[in-house]
Amino acid sequence: MKLERRVEEGVGSRLPKSPTGIRGLDEITQGGLPAGRSTLVCGNAGCGKTLLSMEFLVHGAREYSEPGVFLGFEETVEDLAANVASLGFDLKGLMAEGKLVVDHVYIERSEIEETGAYDLEGLFVRLGHAIDTIGARRVVLDTLEALFSGLPNPHILRAELRRLFRWLKQRGVTAVITGESGASTLTRYGIEEYVSDCVIVLDHRVAEQVSTRRLHVMKYRGSLHGTNEYPFMIDEHGIVVLPVTSLGLEHEGLEERIPTGVSQLDAMLGGEGYYRGSSVLVSGTAGTGKTSIAAHFADATCRRGERCLYFLFEESSSQFLRNMRSIGLDLKPWSGQGLLRFYAARPTLYGLEGHLATALKEINAFDPSVVIVDPISAFQGSGRPTEVKAMLIRLVDYLKSRGITMLLTNLTSAATAIEHTEVEISSLIDTWLLLREIELSGERNRGLYVIKSRGTAHSNQIREFLLTDNGVQLVEAYVGLEGVLTGSARLAQEAREQAQVLELEQELERSQASLERKRRSLESQLETLRSELAANEAESERLLRQREERHERLAGYRSAMERSRRVDHDVDEETR
Amino acid sequence: MTDPVHAFEEMLAQSDEGKYKLRLYVTGHTPQSNRAVENLKKLCEARLKDRYELTVVDLFQEPERAKGDQIVAAPTLIKELPLPLRRLIGDLSDTNRVLLALDIKTEEG
Numbered sequence: 001m002k003l004e005r006r007v008e009e010g011v012g013s014r015l016p017k018s019p020t021g022i023r024g025l026d027e028i029t030q031g032g033l034p035a036g037r038s039t040l041v042c043g044n045a046g047c048g049k050t051l052l053s054m055e056f057l058v059h060g061a062r063e064y065s066e067p068g069v070f071l072g073f074e075e076t077v078e079d080l081a082a083n084v085a086s087l088g089f090d091l092k093g094l095m096a097e098g099k100l101v102v103d104h105v106y107i108e109r110s111e112i113e114e115t116g117a118y119d120l121e122g123l124f125v126r127l128g129h130a131i132d133t134i135g136a137r138r139v140v141l142d143t144l145e146a147l148f149s150g151l152p153n154p155h156i157l158r159a160e161l162r163r164l165f166r167w168l169k170q171r172g173v174t175a176v177i178t179g180e181s182g183a184s185t186l187t188r189y190g191i192e193e194y195v196s197d198c199v200i201v202l203d204h205r206v207a208e209q210v211s212t213r214r215l216h217v218m219k220y221r222g223s224l225h226g227t228n229e230y231p232f233m234i235d236e237h238g239i240v241v242l243p244v245t246s247l248g249l250e251h252e253g254l255e256e257r258i259p260t261g262v263s264q265l266d267a268m269l270g271g272e273g274y275y276r277g278s279s280v281l282v283s284g285t286a287g288t289g290k291t292s293i294a295a296h297f298a299d300a301t302c303r304r305g306e307r308c309l310y311f312l313f314e315e316s317s318s319q320f321l322r323n324m325r326s327i328g329l330d331l332k333p334w335s336g337q338g339l340l341r342f343y344a345a346r347p348t349l350y351g352l353e354g355h356l357a358t359a360l361k362e363i364n365a366f367d368p369s370v371v372i373v374d375p376i377s378a379f380q381g382s383g384r385p386t387e388v389k390a391m392l393i394r395l396v397d398y399l400k401s402r403g404i405t406m407l408l409t410n411l412t413s414a415a416t417a418i419e420h421t422e423v424e425i426s427s428l429i430d431t432w433l434l435l436r437e438i439e440l441s442g443e444r445n446r447g448l449y450v451i452k453s454r455g456t457a458h459s460n461q462i463r464e465f466l467l468t469d470n471g472v473q474l475v476e477a478y479v480g481l482e483g484v485l486t487g488s489a490r491l492a493q494e495a496r497e498q499a500q501v502l503e504l505e506q507e508l509e510r511s512q513a514s515l516e517r518k519r520r521s522l523e524s525q526l527e528t529l530r531s532e533l534a535a536n537e538a539e540s541e542r543l544l545r546q547r548e549e550r551h552e553r554l555a556g557y558r559s560a561m562e563r564s565r566r567v568d569h570d571v572d573e574e575t576r
Numbered sequence: 577m578t579d580p581v582h583a584f585e586e587m588l589a590q591s592d593e594g595k596y597k598l599r600l601y602v603t604g605h606t607p608q609s610n611r612a613v614e615n616l617k618k619l620c621e622a623r624l625k626d627r628y629e630l631t632v633v634d635l636f637q638e639p640e641r642a643k644g645d646q647i648v649a650a651p652t653l654i655k656e657l658p659l660p661l662r663r664l665i666g667d668l669s670d671t672n673r674v675l676l677a678l679d680i681k682t683e684e685g
Contacts, residue, residue: 107648
């Protein structure tokens with residue numbers, strides 16, 4: 001889609017352009033090759049010149065209704081047709097439909113004798129006739145320089161080639177001329193001097209047993225173009241020039257957050273997980289659980305019903321599934337439901353550009369919302385660090401431009417600084433988790449830090465990282481006066497703390513019991529006192545009653561006495 | 577010395593195998609084309625009298641022949657017979673080379 005838009009822009013700009021239909025090339029050239037002019041495509045043997053030019057014709061004929069003529073000096077029509085049939089190009093069919101003419105120019109030097117002045121009018125007639133037959137708009141001459149080895153008298157040839165290019169321009173066809181690299185010149189016979197509009201250099205080198213193809217638009221008169229060397233590859237659909245999608249940083253930051261699959265990790269990242277469309281790096285030494293973190297993320301993605309593409313560069317998918325089952329993550333159902341796709345390959349299978357192109361193709365085909373690359377360190381052997389970095393930048397950029405969240409794992413070797421990523425891509429990374437071993441009291445435990453997380457409040461603490469039967473668990477590491485404790489040291493410390501607590505509780509219990517006892521004894525004392533008091537009260541009452549009884553008795557006595565001593569009584573009363 | 581060769585040539589002249597089958601491809605009436613036709617006719621009359629068959633093809637008139645007969649340079653003379661097939665390019669002004677290429681002894685004369 002992007003490609004088409006660019007193509008249109010290109011056509012609309014000053015210089016009319018003829019789209020090649022080759023993935024990526026039209027972006028670099030901002031629309032294609034200069035229409036009505038000649039483009040030189042040069043490079044060493046086997047660099048893909050013929051294929052590039054043939055694709056230009058086939059796409060022209062099929063997609064842009066521009067018929068084309070292929071004048072080949074090296075391969076027969078049968079060979080050419082057979083060579084590109086595997087890419088889905090039906091040359092014979094296009095020829096039958098009148099959209100393509102393929103002509104093999106056969107020159108056998110040993111049959112030829114020069115007997116005087118000659119010109120290339122025969123070739124002109126031949127080409128002109130082919131162009132007229134199908135109304136061709138595109139012409140390929142592959143490899144024109146074969147004329148120099150086939151025909152005598154280079155002076156004549158040079159003059160004639162100059163005339164040929166003028167003639168092509170007059171005919172208004174868009175031409176691609178291929179040439180083989182010379183020792184000090186772009187082409188063996190220096191024909192670049194006749195082609196002044198556009199020069200594309202292809203290169204195929206093998207470094208450290210890994211082959212890399214590159215394309216470079218060396219010159220493009222009157223047009224802006226990408227000037228870098230771009231890696232390209234040849235896959236089953238032909239040439240792919242690797243994406244040049246973001247020459248700038250244009251991707252928008254998405255606000256949405258997506259869970260990491262480990263709730264404690266979500267909590268460490270401000271409670272919500274990674275940003276959608278961000279890049280996450282999980283680095284650590286061997287066996288620290290990078291893949292497990294990645295697998296959790298994959299699981300969480302599929303659980304939301306989103307698609308996840310998982311690149312495995314160190315183990316097969318079945319091995320991976322088995323290993324993840326051992327920590328309680330069964331990812332097989334997701335892969336069965338088409339939510340999880342694996343792409344497993346040895347890093348040395350292709351060159352870097354091959355991997356990148358394959359990755360992009362897989363991404364385009366599967367349209368995932370999450371891409372996991374496990375591990376990126378596997379690419380170290382495939383190129384120089386700068387090349388690996390360039391490839392990863394392209395990958396990261398591409399994914400960001402599409403809003404795809406990516407998680408990369410990186411194996412750090414124990415010999416280097418732990419924060420060092422072998423391919424030095426930390427600056428590309430939004431969230432960086434570091435898994436490290438903590439060696440303490442004779443055991444190794446895993447710890448997890450969040451080194452950085454752009455745009456999120458994140459925990460600065462180390463968490464102990466446990467691989468359990470139920471997946472990854474993050475445990476708050478013991479942080480105390482004695483430093484960070486993990487594993488059995490943490491357990492011991494926790495046990496010590498528990499013992500302390502127990503002791504305290506027991507003491508409390510003890511003091512409570514003694515209090516109770518005291519209370520009870522006081523209460524019983526109180527009871528005694530109370531009963532004493534009651535006894536006292538009863539006694540005093542008794543005394544009171546006694547006294548009254550005595551009074552009554554006395555009164556009784558007295559009255560009895562009075563009755564008996566009547567007089568006395570009167571006397572008494574009188575005396576009173 | 578010359579006798580056996582002469583005898584051989586005479587023998588050839590009588591058989592079909594000794595016949596020269598030549599085709600000359602030219603492009604219209606350019607000076608080069610005209611020179612080539614002239615040079616060839618002269619030579620054939622002088623050296624191959626009665627044992628050659630010459631066709632002149634004007635590519636401007638029959639452009640499709642260029643592809644069919646693998647013509648690149650003009651003028652081109654193809655010696656189809658006797659074998660081996662040879663292609664002579666240019667205006668055929670270098671007589672020695674033409675004779676050599678056509679397998680006609682130069683010493684003869």
